[in-house]
Amino acid sequence: MKKIGVIGPGAIGRLFAFFLASAGHDVLLVCRREAQAKAFSEQGLTYVDLEGRAHHLAVEATTGGSERLAEAHGVIVTVKSYDTAAAARQIGALNRKVPVLSLQNGLGNAQTLARDVAQEQIAVALTTHGAIAEGEAKVWHKGRGQTVIGAIEAGSEVADWWADVLASCAPVITPSAEIQREIWRKAMVNIGINPFTALLGVKNGQLLREPDVLPLMRAAVEEAEAVAKLAGVELSDSMERVLDVCRHTAENTSSMLQDVRLGRRTEIDAMCGVIVQIAEAAGLSVPHNLFLKNFIKKCETNRFELTSLELKRLFEAFRADL
Structure with a gap:
């Protein structure tokens, strides 16, 4: 022992x-x-x-x-x-x-x-x-x-x-x-689930029933896959894994949602924040990850929960301002 x-x-x-x-x-x-x-x-x-x-x-x-x-x-x-x-x-x-x-x-x-x-x-x-x-x-x-x-x-x-x-x-x-590949694979799932559950205030499975949000999830994950490739890790079908995890953990409350509900700092910097950092250094645009990073940061200090339509409209306004 x-x-x-x-x-x-x-x-x-x-x-x-x-x-x-x-x-x-x-x-x-x-x-x-x-x-x-x-x-x-x-x-x-x-x-x-x-x-x-x-x-x-x-x-x-x-x-x-x-x-x-x-x-x-x-x-x-x-x-x-x-x-x-x-x-x-x-x-x-x-x-x-x-x-x-x-x-x-x-x-x-x-x-x-x-x-x-x-x-x-x-x-x-x-x-x-x-x-x-x-x-x-x-x-x-x-x-x-x-x-x-x-x-x-x-x-x-x-x-x-x-x-x-x-x-x-x-x-x-x-x-x-291939643990580095596994780290990036899990990061794709975290990026596709955690910030969205935190902003919407829902359990993992509810994301599957949010048609206005699913395209935003897919876009964020595809951006992150492109950044993983810059880091030397080739990934595919990450969004399918996100959806599979949502199904198998439907009743789970993500750690990020737990953190924002308790008024604690989240790990968004180690997820979307890293994606933004690598992308910016390479001159690559990742607006969905930048949006998630910025709005989760706001959530840490000023708790709010959005509807899926509100989240979609906020992203559209954010994208228009870029």
């Missing part, structure tokens, strides 16, 4: 912490706030399974000092993309090489980690499990999924190390020799 640190115990962090702890691994949850660390220490971690049954496990928690994290055999990073740099510094401060797993949304997280952590230490995992955090120490498992894992440096054995650890507890672990 291993001692595993989890930096950023939000929904996915708590879900995988439960998987690990229930299999006998020693889990250390690294929190940003003392109140959350105290809640985990006093209440333990509560996991609500797909049938609605609650399970409780004792876990260890801290507020981020490197001393306790230094005991870990491996570290999983599940923070929001905008906190990745801070997590990387925490791991870099350990002054020893430990296997690191980025289990995050968005583009560029592995590259950010690599500023403070050697590339051969870093693996990336992408999961389709659905989860919702409640309070400080509870997680609801909302949808069974699978997890793809791979190393960012060719020849590194770090992904195999993590696959062995997770195979003992997390369902459906699939190794991938």
